[in-house]
Amino acid sequence: xxxxxxxxxxxxxxxxxxxxxxAIQALQQKFPRAIFDFVADRRSSNLYDRFPNLGKIIIKNxxxxxxxxxxxxRQLWRTKYDIIVDVRTDGLAYxxxxxxxxxxxxANSYGEHAIESLMGVISSLHHNNPIPNTTIWLSGLERxxxxxxxxxxxxxxxxxxxxxxxxxxxxxxWPADKFIxxxxxxxxxxxxxxxxxxxxxKERTCEVASKINLPYINTIGSSLLETAAFLExxxxxxxxxxxxxxxxxxxxxxxxxxxxxxxxxxxxxxxxSVICIKGSNNDARNILVEDVNLAIREILNE
Numbered sequence: 001x002x003x004x005x006x007x008x009x010x011x012x013x014x015x016x017x018x019x020x021x022x023a024i025q026a027l028q029q030k031f032p033r034a035i036f037d038f039v040a041d042r043r044s045s046n047l048y049d050r051f052p053n054l055g056k057i058i059i060k061n062x063x064x065x066x067x068x069x070x071x072x073x074r075q076l077w078r079t080k081y082d083i084i085v086d087v088r089t090d091g092l093a094y095x096x097x098x099x100x101x102x103x104x105x106x107a108n109s110y111g112e113h114a115i116e117s118l119m120g121v122i123s124s125l126h127h128n129n130p131i132p133n134t135t136i137w138l139s140g141l142e143r144x145x146x147x148x149x150x151x152x153x154x155x156x157x158x159x160x161x162x163x164x165x166x167x168x169x170x171x172x173x174w175p176a177d178k179f180i181x182x183x184x185x186x187x188x189x190x191x192x193x194x195x196x197x198x199x200x201x202k203e204r205t206c207e208v209a210s211k212i213n214l215p216y217i218n219t220i221g222s223s224l225l226e227t228a229a230f231l232e233x234x235x236x237x238x239x240x241x242x243x244x245x246x247x248x249x250x251x252x253x254x255x256x257x258x259x260x261x262x263x264x265x266x267x268x269x270x271x272x273s274v275i276c277i278k279g280s281n282n283d284a285r286n287i288l289v290e291d292v293n294l295a296i297r298e299i300l301n302e
Contacts, residue, residue: 012041014243050137133271134250146229155191163239
């Protein structure tokens, strides 16, 4: 079958979207001439912007009637797809026009990790081929802008990226005083700090940044692709189990990730050099500074 048009119905959270990049790459490798349309959430749609075979990005507006599903169906019904892959729901694909449909209903998971489950949706296409590493599709523009902002640092070869985490989920986040203690012991390891995150991280980021000795830049509020470009220029990322950690791994930056309620076996960043530290009593606030120091030394000495 000559595959010209693929619809990929993706997930909402940033980390989940990064994890689906493995399935997208597998499809792209199998059908290199196909154009992809993506159903996405507004907060994470930026991750598809530089996809090389991009047709269009359709935003699911959950604030609309019935969480935007009727509007979504109306938009998508105009196009007949050769393949529809739906990793989000069991039913939407069957309301659309597509010759072949792959959904969670008939998935055959490859294993325990979320990526292995997501790849299971297309197992009949992928078979037993290796699962790709995650990726971020970046352009020269994001890289150029990152290099411009990083010119602030005298040395750019040993930069540490940090995300302090979402204060609304305290069990997933390390306390500000522990970040401050850790970073004030890193003069010999790093030449500067790049603070990453969204607006919800702003207050705690400013608190930590104001009490450290190393030079830093605050990139809070940058787009997801800009964040990826900063991470691409870092030798290590430290932060909570979140989408930023998955982005770091996707651009081949080593990761130290703090875990709490979720299982690393299921949702740790996929591939690459990753150390997951789980807090006692499923609380990341209980992770010791020395445990993070040991992880840093292990990664830097690899």
